[in-house]
Amino acid sequence: MVVIDGSLTPRETEAKSLLNRSRSIHRLPNEVLAMVFKFAMPNGSYSYRTHENRPPFNVMLVSTLWRDIVMSTPALWGHIDIRNRSLIETFLLRSRQAALDIDFAGYKSEFRPAPPFNVDQQVVTTDQKTFSNFIEPLLPHLGRWRSLVTRNVAATELHLCLLSPAPNLKCFMMRSRRCNHEDEAPPYNGIPLFAGHTPRLRKLRLNGAYFPLRYSIYTGLTSLELSAIHYAEPVQHPLQNIEQ
Numbered sequence: 001m002v003v004i005d006g007s008l009t010p011r012e013t014e015a016k017s018l019l020n021r022s023r024s025i026h027r028l029p030n031e032v033l034a035m036v037f038k039f040a041m042p043n044g045s046y047s048y049r050t051h052e053n054r055p056p057f058n059v060m061l062v063s064t065l066w067r068d069i070v071m072s073t074p075a076l077w078g079h080i081d082i083r084n085r086s087l088i089e090t091f092l093l094r095s096r097q098a099a100l101d102i103d104f105a106g107y108k109s110e111f112r113p114a115p116p117f118n119v120d121q122q123v124v125t126t127d128q129k130t131f132s133n134f135i136e137p138l139l140p141h142l143g144r145w146r147s148l149v150t151r152n153v154a155a156t157e158l159h160l161c162l163l164s165p166a167p168n169l170k171c172f173m174m175r176s177r178r179c180n181h182e183d184e185a186p187p188y189n190g191i192p193l194f195a196g197h198t199p200r201l202r203k204l205r206l207n208g209a210y211f212p213l214r215y216s217i218y219t220g221l222t223s224l225e226l227s228a229i230h231y232a233e234p235v236q237h238p239l240q241n242i243e244q
Helices: 010-022 030-039 064-071 082-095 128-144 155-161 236-241
Strands: 079-081 100-104 145-151 171-175 203-207 223-227
Touching: 030 064, 079 082, 082 100, 082 128, 100 128, 128 145, 128 155
Parallel strands: 079 100, 100 145, 145 171, 171 203, 203 223
Antiparallel strands: none
């Protein structure tokens, strides 16, 4: 596949376009190419590359056809992470009504390959202001969130931002800055995390992040992982709610 360079002359561009169209890959239906592009979306192997060197942007540079496919496939714009936070509005616009994977940790929300949660790795330095600026434009679209992954954000900080329902959230993974316990529970003033409405949540992983066990986020799960949290209350209750 020949990459089209914007500095080429019109004649050179046309010649390379003709060569691209002669490749067997261009015989594939656009729908198949869109599915292939989804497998190239951000993962741990290039989490720290700049956005122009990661999909979907680098895929768009290959050919006019590929650019058109990327631009017309909302699902390719659903992964929003801390590295592309300056382009959040672009991703929200181009993703249309597609599901959103929100990643404030530095690797893909669905964790393919599996995330090194127990292994030290370089992370982007974050603070409350950075997180607030990142999450604020995403809150009006909370109904589209499919997954949320955070790192180095305290439970109290996160809780203050997420007091609205997340009806389509399926995966929530959070690693706090340090061990957390019941004495440091978020001051929710009667409003639980996600307003107590996460009916599709199935995977929950909390590391150092305490949320009261009475919260509905522990209900209906198929996968639960709790670590570096000190509980004064019995932990058997959420375990009983996990679906078999």
